[in-house]
Amino acid sequence: MKQVLEGSMAISDGVRMAEPLVISAYPITPQTHIVEHLSQMVADGDLKAEFIMVESEHSAASVVLGASACGVRTYTATASQGLLYMEEVVYNIAGMRLPVVMTVANRAVSAPINIWNDMQDAMAVRDTGAIMLVAENNQEAYDMHIQAFKIAENQDVMLPVIVNVDGFVLTHTFEVVETIDSIEKVREYLPPLNMEYKLDVENPYSFGTLGEPSVYMEARYNLYNAMNFSRNVIIDAAKEFKDMFGRFYGGLTDSYKMDDAQTVIVAMGSVLGTIKDAVDELREAGKKIGVLKIRSFRPFPEEEIVAALKNVKNVIVIEKAICPGKGGILSVEIRDSLLKHKINSVSVNGYTLGLGGRDITPKNIHDLVARAEKEENVDGEFVGLSQQYL
Template sequence: MRLFLEGSRAVAEAVRLCRPGVISAYPITPQTHIVEELAQMVANGELKAQFLNVESEHSAASVVLGAVATGVRAFTATSSQGLIYMSEVLFNIAGLRLPVVLTCANRALSAPINIWNDHQDSISLRDSGWIQFYAENNQEAVDFHIIAYRLGEDKSVMLPVMVCVDGFYLTHGIETVDLPEQEMVDKFLPPYKPLYKLDPDEPMTMGPLVDPDYYMETRYAIQETLKNTLRLIPKLTAEFAGIFGRDYKDGLVEEYYTKDADKVIIAMGSVCGTIKDVVDELRKKGRKVGLLKIITFRPFPYLRVYEALKNVTKVAVLEKALSLGALAPLAQEIKSTFFGRKRAPQIISSFIVGLGGRDITKNSIKEVFRRLNQREVSGEFIDLKPELLKEEYVG
């Protein structure tokens, strides 16, 4: 059913349709609306689930860990400081192979404190073993949650999934969303049946001490699983398209006018919408530009990125996160994709935009295309205010 919904409400509706048994969260801007809506649904009896109010994000993550360990589908959501406060538990959730689904309403990290959007929070969890999807709009936010449960709970995966939804732009953005019917979701997403669960009648231990004789294999197993996940995601998105009528192709990347392009921007999340409008404008003027949107950031789809960009001359990696003191995170992946390859772009430049909610306009994107010229640049900041840099601590 087509509705005009706030992104947070749309995500909450999607989670409701996935029938979680346990929800736990601690409020933090810009995530709060999502769990407020879910709490209301539980209170109204629209959703038969247990909603646990806790004293911190660390506890919220611990609750969903415990819930999924006992064989119950669970959900949590957070942002920014909340996510990194959860991080100790998040590594455990992945290590224990528990398919939790978490919404990260993307927000900048402190200090200085900032409630606005960038991707530093979820990017900082890239090594945790969680699968990460990045949504461009609220329709994708809805659909990716449904796919997330199905994917994470697949017997060949058994890993948690983080659906990254840009704070404010999407969480507080109100737009048209086609909300699926319950029967469609039920058809796509069967009840959760774990391989193992904590059960007092059949006691077992999860997460015991593992000595050097065994630890490495547990890590190897996750690494191999994630490689295989890259082959499973396209199968699930194809099945999803059959039931829901929305085709996310392979679910790893989206190619927008990349086929004949000589300049392509690579980006993730809601900024891709703005980039598409700029690509359309420049294409009308005869410029061969395109966009490669990364949907699945973990596991990283190296082969798909290679296929999409091998014939492109100039590539700009545009991202809302840093690896302070090093090349930016997405740029690292794109550079790795082409290292040692015969066919590769001549230039892979890296640009930083929109940190802490700095507005990304069409002009910001046009500036990136302008700077994508003969000289390769690394980690150039777009829309920086030079007048603010005249402080003693800079340089």
């Protein structure tokens, strides 16, 4: 059914279709609408779940950890400071190989305090062992949440999945979203969670034991391997979703007008909409330009990136996060992927835009395309600064 839905409504409805049994959250802008909708669904009996409204994000993540260890499907959502506050728990959930799904309504990190969108919060948890997907629009956010549970719960993955959605830009914006009418069809796509090891009085295992130097590395290696393996699972989950529900956004990446492109813009999340509009205009003006969308940031889609970019001249990476003391994050990883495959003919230019909710405009894109032809391997340069505050 096609509906005009706020991003948060679409996300909460996607979560509802996955039928989690325990949801726990702590309110933080811009995640609030998601958990408000979910708690209303529980209050109305539209979702049969225990909704635990806790006293902090640390506890929200801990509650879903405990519940997930009992073998039930769980969900939480947060943003920004909240994500940083739960970071140690996210590491723990991943290390304990629990298939928790969480939404991060991406938001800038303090200080200065700022409630608006960028992706710095996500970058702070990129090494936790959580799979990190990024949605471009409300429809993809809806679909991606259903896929996320399937990916997390795969027996050879068993890792938490973070679905990143741009705060406000998606969470508070209304778009047309086609929702799935049949819960039976979702159940067919996403069978009930079946965990081999769980907290169960009939089979009383001990979880979260002390891993001494003789076993710690192996435990981490197994997690690392599972993350690598999840690449196939993410792709399969997207394909299977397409077969059942008709919608597809690529596997780990997606390409737009890439066929003969000499210049490619790489980005994640909602900014891709603006980028695609600008690329349409540039294409009309005869420019050979395309877009590579990163749908899965962790695991990193190295092979797809190399295949897509090895024959182009210029890559422009638009990033809403920065690594102080180094530069770009996504751009560095893309450059590294190419160099690892001995491709040094491509100039990868990383630019930092849109921090703390600053608009990224079509003009920004046009300017960067013009610049990139003259520049080489820019490393996270800030674009559009006001000179008066520097």
